[in-house]
Every structure is written in C-alpha cells, then in structure tokens.
Amino acid sequence: MSSAYPVLDAATVARIAEHLVDVITLMHAEGLDEAQQQEVVRSVEGQLAAAERLHRFPLTNAAEPAFIMPKGPEGLG
Amino acid sequence: MTDDELAFCSIRELGSLLRRHETSPTALTELYLDRLERIGTPLNAVTTITADTARREAALAEAELRSGLDRGPLHGIPYGLKDIVSAVGAPTTWGAFPDQEFAVESTVARRLRDAGAILVAKLATIELAGGMGYDHPDAAITGAPHNPWDTERWTNGSSSGPGAAVGSAAVPFAIGSDTGGSILLPAAFTGTAGLRATYGRVSRAGAMTLCWTLDRLGPMCRCADDCGLVLEALTGADPRDPACLPDAYAYSGRAPRRQGFRFGLVEGCTEGAEPDVARNFARSLEALGEIGTVSEVELPDLPYDDVTSVITGAEAYAALDEFIAAGRTRELTAVKAHGHRLAGAVLSAHDYLRAQRIRRLITEQFGALAGQYDALLAPSLGVVATGVADRFEYMLPAAFGRPLNFAGVLAGSPTVSVLNGLDDDGLPTGIQFAGARFRENAILDAASTLEELTGTTALRPDGPRGTYPSLVRTTAGADR
Numbered sequence: 001m002s003s004a005y006p007v008l009d010a011a012t013v014a015r016i017a018e019h020l021v022d023v024i025t026l027m028h029a030e031g032l033d034e035a036q037q038q039e040v041v042r043s044v045e046g047q048l049a050a051a052e053r054l055h056r057f058p059l060t061n062a063a064e065p066a067f068i069m070p071k072g073p074e075g076l077g
Numbered sequence: 078m079t080d081d082e083l084a085f086c087s088i089r090e091l092g093s094l095l096r097r098h099e100t101s102p103t104a105l106t107e108l109y110l111d112r113l114e115r116i117g118t119p120l121n122a123v124t125t126i127t128a129d130t131a132r133r134e135a136a137l138a139e140a141e142l143r144s145g146l147d148r149g150p151l152h153g154i155p156y157g158l159k160d161i162v163s164a165v166g167a168p169t170t171w172g173a174f175p176d177q178e179f180a181v182e183s184t185v186a187r188r189l190r191d192a193g194a195i196l197v198a199k200l201a202t203i204e205l206a207g208g209m210g211y212d213h214p215d216a217a218i219t220g221a222p223h224n225p226w227d228t229e230r231w232t233n234g235s236s237s238g239p240g241a242a243v244g245s246a247a248v249p250f251a252i253g254s255d256t257g258g259s260i261l262l263p264a265a266f267t268g269t270a271g272l273r274a275t276y277g278r279v280s281r282a283g284a285m286t287l288c289w290t291l292d293r294l295g296p297m298c299r300c301a302d303d304c305g306l307v308l309e310a311l312t313g314a315d316p317r318d319p320a321c322l323p324d325a326y327a328y329s330g331r332a333p334r335r336q337g338f339r340f341g342l343v344e345g346c347t348e349g350a351e352p353d354v355a356r357n358f359a360r361s362l363e364a365l366g367e368i369g370t371v372s373e374v375e376l377p378d379l380p381y382d383d384v385t386s387v388i389t390g391a392e393a394y395a396a397l398d399e400f401i402a403a404g405r406t407r408e409l410t411a412v413k414a415h416g417h418r419l420a421g422a423v424l425s426a427h428d429y430l431r432a433q434r435i436r437r438l439i440t441e442q443f444g445a446l447a448g449q450y451d452a453l454l455a456p457s458l459g460v461v462a463t464g465v466a467d468r469f470e471y472m473l474p475a476a477f478g479r480p481l482n483f484a485g486v487l488a489g490s491p492t493v494s495v496l497n498g499l500d501d502d503g504l505p506t507g508i509q510f511a512g513a514r515f516r517e518n519a520i521l522d523a524a525s526t527l528e529e530l531t532g533t534t535a536l537r538p539d540g541p542r543g544t545y546p547s548l549v550r551t552t553a554g555a556d557r
Contacts, residue, residue, distance in 0.1 A: 004134055006369050006420070009456060009528075020420075020423040023422075024419050024420065024422055024423060027402065027422055028402075028404055028419070030404040032416065032419075033407075033415075033417065035412050035415060036407070036415045036416035037416070037547050038416070039210075039413055039415065039416025039417050039419075040416045040419050040420060042417075043210075043416065043417050043418070043419070043420035044420045044423065046386075046420075047386075047387070047390060047420050047423075047424055049479075050382075050383040050386045050387050051387060051424075051428040051431075053380055053383045053505075054380060054383055054384065054387060054428065054432055054435060055431070057380060057431075057435055059431065059434050060434065063435075063438070064433045064434065064437055065430055065433035065434050065436070065437060066290070066433050066434075066436040066437040066439075066440055066487075067290065067433060069276050069277060069320070069440075069514075070514070071277070071322055071323060072322075072324070072515070075415075
C-alpha cells in the first residue's frame with residue numbers, strides 16, 4: 001500500500017516555506033533579527049521535509065492517534 | 078573506607094552501612110554537600126545546594142532510623158533533582174530563569190521525602206530541557222556542563238546536572254527527565270545508569286512540560302539496581318498527572334533474575350559507531366551470551382525520527398506558546414533557541430495528528446517485537462563524549478539517531494542505559510536495554526547481571542579520584 005497524499009514539486013515546497021516564514025514574521029511584531037530569521041527558515045524547511053516524509057507513509061482512515069497509552073499490559077496493542 | 082570510596086557506593090551499599098551504623102544520614106549529607114560544593118559546582122552540575130533543608134531532613138532520617146522506623150532503601154540517602162522539577166524552598170530555574178519559584182511541590186520530591194531520601198541539590202539542566210533547540214553545550218544559566226571523566230568534554234543533555242553529579246559521586250542518585258533521550262544520552266556520556274521507565278510510571282506533576290505525550294521523569298544512578306530501587310519509590314497513581322499509571326511498580330531487586338534471558342540484537346546498530354563503542358558493545362554481547370540467547374532482530378522500518386520531530390515541534394510550541402509568541406526566546410542563551418521553535422506556529426494540526434497516528438503503529442509494532450524478548454540491545458550512543466566547547470548538530474544523527482532510542486521514546490516503553498566500558502582515552506561507553514512496556518524488571522535484571530559479570534560499576538572517573546582540583550583533563554591511572 002502506498003500513500004495517496006499528493007507529492008508537491010520542490011519549487012512549490014520552497015514557495016510554501018517562504019510564505020510560512022512570512023507568516024511567522026508577521027506574528028512577531030517585535031521583529032526577528034537576522035539570526036532568528038535564518039533559524040526560522042532552517043526550521044520551517046526541516047519541518048516541511050519531515051511532514052512530507054510522513055505524507056508518504058500510508059495510513060487507513062481508521063488509524064487512530066496515539067494519545068492514549070494503555071494503562072496495563074493487557075491493553076497493549 | 079575513605080570518604081571517596083563511600084561517595085561512590087551504590088544506594089544498596091549505603092543502606093547497608095546505614096543499618097550497620099557505620100555511617101549516618103547526617104554524615105552522608107555532609108559528605109555529599111561537600112562534594113557538591115567542591116566537585117559538582119566546578120563541573121557546572123549544580124543550580125542550588127539545599128543545605129539547610131538537607132540537614133533538617135538528615136536529622137529527621139537519623140532520628141527515625143535510630144528509633145526503628147525504616148522507610149525503605151532510600152531512607153537516609155541524599156539525592157539531587159533536575160532543575161525542571163519543583164521543590165519547595167528552592168528556585169526551579171528550568172535552566173533559564175534564576176528567580177523562578179513554585180509554591181507547589183512536585184510529586185517526585187514529595188514521594189522521595191516520604192521514602193526518607195534527602196534532597197541536597199537542584200541540578201543543572203539545559204535551558205527549558207533543551208526543548209527550544211541548542212547546538213552548543215553552554216545552553217544554560219549554569220554554563221557548559223563538564224564531564225567528570227574528562228572535563229574538556231560535556232555531559233550531553235538535557236539532564237546534564239544529574240549526569241555530571243552522579244558520575245562524579247556528588248550525589249548517590251538523581252532524578253532526570255527524558256523527552257527524546259535526555260536521560261539516556263547523558264547516562265551514556267557520563268558512565269551512569271539512567272532509566273526511562275514506562276510512560277506514565279512516574280508522575281510529572283510539578284515538572285516543566287515540554288511534550289505531554291513524550292515527557293518522562295526517571296532515575297539516574299550508579300547502577301541499574303539503584304534505578305529499580307528509586308523507581309519503586311516514585312510510582313503509583315497521582316491525580317495531578319492524568320497520564321500517571323494507577324498501579325505502583327514492584328522492583329524485582331530482592332529476588333533478581335540472573336539467567337535465562339532472551340536478547341534481541343538490533344541489526345546494524347553499530348554501523349557508524351566509533352570503533353571503541355563497537356568493541357565494548359561486542360564485549361557486552363559476549364557476556365550477555367553467557368546468561369541468555371542473543372538473536373539478531375530487525376526494527377520495524379518506520380519513520381521514528383520524523384515522527385519524534387513533528388510531535389516535539391508541535392507540543393513544545395503549544396506547551397510554551399505564551400513564552401514563544403511573546404518573543405521571549407531571545408532571553409535564552411542558545412542563539413539557535415531564539416528562532417528554532419517559532420516554526421511550530423505554522424506546523425499544521427493534521428501533520429501533528431498524522432505523526433501521532435503513525436506513532437500508534439510504532440507503538441503496536443515495536444511493542445510486538447519487544448514483547449518477544451527480555452531486552453532489545455544497541456549501544457546507547459555511537460560516540461563517546463564530545464568536546465565541551467564544540468558545536469554539534471541538534472538531533473545529530475550519529476549521536477542521536479540510533480532508532481532504538483526513538484522507538485522506545487515513541488512506544489512509551491522502558492529503556493535503561495548502563496556503563497559497559499571505557500574507550501582508549503578513558504571515556505565511558507553505554508549499552509541500552511529496551512524492553513516492552515511495563516517490563517522494567519526484565520531490563521533492570523539483565524543490565525544488573527551484565528554489570529556484575531563485567532565489573533563496570535567499579536570504574537571511576539580518573540583522577541585524582543573524586544577531587545577534580547581543576548577543570549584540566551587528567552587521564553593517568555584510569556581503570557579500564
């Protein structure tokens with residue numbers, strides 16, 4: 001089984017990253033210095049890359065988040 | 078027995094000396110207060126020495142033991158608390174805010190006091206448990222944490238103070254915290270035993286939150302057996318932490334298992350490891366082969382690193398959103414931290430949920446594999462301690478990305494790291510024993526047996542032992 005999540009081309013991903021960095025900059029009215037800006041760019045790009053790899057992982061509709069851990073050995077799995 | 082030999086005793090050994098009246102809670106407290114001042118402080122392992130409280134608690138423990146009231150193996154034993162965990166009467170700095178205090182005591186501090194343990198210090202942490210990102214060891218108000226085995230190396234993080242303090246016997250044991258390896262990795266760098274118990278075993282009430290679904294508190298000690306003794310005192314239901322498991326943990330240490338283990342050797346786990354790490358791991362496997370079977374296993378091919386990264390990015394932002402959104406990350410020491418977590422603001426909810434959905438599969442598949450063995454084995458880290466002045470890559474794959482660590486992080490299952498030898502320069506290497514959820518006893522018994530077979534708990538940081546008169550590296554006379 002493979003994921004049906006659409007694959008975006010590199011140029012589109014780069015544009016998304018630029019826009020997301022702009023959003024973060026707007027959210028910080030105090031302004032971001034150059035070092036922060038560089039780190040935000042690096043972090044947004046890393047985040048998008050990680051998310052893209054997770055988009056390639058096939059999941060069924062019913063696959064449920066792991067918010068609740070079993071409270072005892074019998075409930076495992 | 079010299080003071081230095083006494084300081085390096087295990088909890089069980091100290092307890093035996095206490096009950097034979099060969100030492101006392103007050104004497105032990107004074108011993109470790111002195112070492113915290115003389116050794117722990119120059120290592121940058123300490124935020125606050127709680128001398129007054131410690132002396133009061135020691136006097137009480139002494140009176141209780143003398144009158145026949147024995148609260149168990151921790152009674153009269155001093156300890157340190159990572160400074161993201163609150164204790165009344167001392168600041169809880171989170172490694173970043175020197176004046177921050179909480180009026181409410183953490184559950185672990187209360188439980189340890191109930192067990193008769195004596196809080197002697199709050200111990201250093203990388204700022205905000207490293208959760209805002211850092212790429213340099215000095216990312217804390219206490220400065221760079223020096224490694225007792227070589228003070229030009231660092232301890233790893235974020236439980237840097239517990240690692241350095243236990244490793245140098247400035248305390249017999251400490252409480253650390255782990256979100257993505259913050260107990261395991263300092264344990265490996267400092268030659269200590271660190272236990273990340275099953276998620277929910279130990280209440281986190283009163284501790285800084287970094288990631289609700291990953292955070293765990295746990296013991297860092299001189300040996301695996303001590304980890305079991307401490308864990309037993311920490312567990313049980315706590316309404317203040319919704320994730321806390323209802324049942325108390327019972328340690329097998331009074332009747333430990335010493336043979337008949339089934340080990341799963343994680344395929345490819347020494348690829349890229351430093352030669353001395355691989356050599357010591359191979360020696361450990363030989364010893365473990367004497368007490369059980371060792372079969373090679375393949376970890377399920379799942380995106381452990383990416384799932385951990387996305388969950389941490391989302392939850393760390395949410396847990397500290399007021400701080401981050403207000404632009405206060407610039408108050409932190411690490412320049413990386415000024416911008417790193419800001420990206421969490423634009424991490425989508427569906428990507429976070431996708432990560433948690435994949436995590437469910439990781440939990441199931443890793444649990445099924447781990448359940449077939451007493452422990453899955455790999456080096457704790459592929460490298461020995463790196464330079465205290467060196468930059469490193471945050472979440473560095475060579476040091477961090479051993480998938481067994483992240484598999485255990487995400488599955489909420491227990492892992493213990495113990496010292497398994499020294500490299501040719503006298504630096505510690507570690508081995509991790511990862512078990513199925515709720516099976517701490519299997520991994521602790523196996524790790525304890527390895528320690529007994531190989532004598533690694535007798536290894537000490539080189540000298541002059543326990544004095545560390547300066548922050549200058551000395552390697553002569555190291556035990557190997």
